[in-house]
Amino acid sequence: MIEIEVVYAATDRQVLRSFKVGEGTSVRAALMVSGIAKAFPELDLTTCPVGIFGKVVADPDRQVVQPADRLEIYRPLLADPKEIRRLRAAKAALARQADQ
Template sequence: MGDNSLPVEIAFALPAKQRLVALQVPQGTTARQAVALANLPQLFPELPEDTFTKAPLGIFGKALRNPDTQTLRAGDRVEVYRPLQIDPKAARLERAKRQASGQ
């Protein structure tokens, strides 16, 4: 892509399967655009495509407020976050109930 391209990585993980896709993207590419370029639906055909097109995104563990406008810098690792299966507060409450009952 020439001198105006940036090396970035796109990361996505399931409990039993993880992928890190290295890309060269043009300067000015947004986080959401980079995820689309990584073609994750092809790597994870078991998931619906909107898992990637609508997912929350982050860079190096920091959630992005607006991934549709956040432009990337050289070396960024864009992370695609999965939806939570259970609310963390509900999970803590359930654990506390089990501990209180001696289980």
């Protein structure tokens, strides 16, 4: 058995769970037994993007967890960060023009 962590941050709360799984367990299988779906029923663990220590896992059904891995469940972005920066810059430019 190896110990791993699963972490998920919703908009209103965060959960970090440590537990043990058998060697050779896939990332997706570890998520399914983590119990995180009970805490967040809106999560679809079969399709949600996941990562290990900030690096996205391309195929969670094949990737095997290693001792002390921290599995991170990612939420979809509500807004594109590039678009937000562009809008902020445009707003600042308008404010500068108004001050002149």
